[in-house]
Amino acid sequence: xxxxxxxIVVGVALVDGDGRILVQQRPPGKAMAGLWEFPGGKVERGExxxxxxxxxxxxxxxxxxxxxCLAPACFASEAxxxxxxxxxxxxxxxxxxxxxxxxxxxxxxVRPVELxxxxxxxxxxxxxxxxxxxx
Numbered sequence: 662x663x664x665x666x667x668x669i670v671v672g673v674a675l676v677d678g679d680g681r682i683l684v685q686q687r688p689p690g691k692a693m694a695g696l697w698e699f700p701g702g703k704v705e706r707g708e709x710x711x712x713x714x715x716x717x718x719x720x721x722x723x724x725x726x727x728x729x730c731l732a733p734a735c736f737a738s739e740a741x742x743x744x745x746x747x748x749x750x751x752x753x754x755x756x757x758x759x760x761x762x763x764x765x766x767x768x769x770x771v772r773p774v775e776l777x778x779x780x781x782x783x784x785x786x787x788x789x790x791x792x793x794x795x796x
Contacts, residue, residue, distance in 0.1 A: 668746045671714040672701035672785075673726075674734065674792050676754045681772055682796065684779065685721065685765035697769070697779040699750060700760075710749050721765065724758035735791040739784035748784045752795060 675683040684697040702717040704710055711728045718726050730753050737748040762768045771779070773793035781789075 668741060668744045669704040669710065670701065670746055670748045671704055671710045671717065672699035672748060672750045673714055673718065673731070674699055674750060674752045674796065675756065675760065676752060676796055677770060679770075680796055681770040682776065682792065683722075683760055684769050684771060684776070684781075685762060686767045686769075688764065688766045693782050695766075695780065697781050698785055700765075701750075711751075714751060718756070721763055722758075722760040722768075723763055724756045724760055726753055726756045730755045734795055735788050737784040737788055741784075746784060748788075750788055750792070752792070 677683070683700065685700050687694050687696050687698060700718060700721050701714055702721070704713040711731050714731060715726050715728065718724050731751040732753070734750050734752045736750060739746050739748065760768055773789065773796050776789040776792070
């Protein structure tokens with residue numbers, strides 16, 4: 662990938678029937694280890710953001726999501742070392758399977774207002790208010 666090209670990352674606010682959002686804790690050994698984040702990951706070359714998110718949710722949580730269930734919600738733009746990251750966040754209320762922490766240290770269901778109290782990556786923080794309004 663072009664070193665000057667922005668890094669495109671996708672994330673999802675999985676929303677359960679009680680209006681809670683799923684966050685996962687980054688594992689030791691990864692950048693920003695221990696921080697809580699929305700599930701998701703990097704968009705690979707040739708992938709659409711939605712396809713990347715569907716793949717990441719299968720790899721990270723063991724759940725299946727249909728593209729029609731992914732609603733674009735908000736985005737963030739953040740300097741990340743020498744690269745610039747664009748984070749695209751979707752909302753999803755319907756999936757198949759029970760989320761499991763396959764790559765994360767832990768999972769937690771929280772009310773949107775509780776996100777303010779979590780240690781999250783800098784790019785995620787400004788999105789909390791937007792997600793609270795949308796959920």
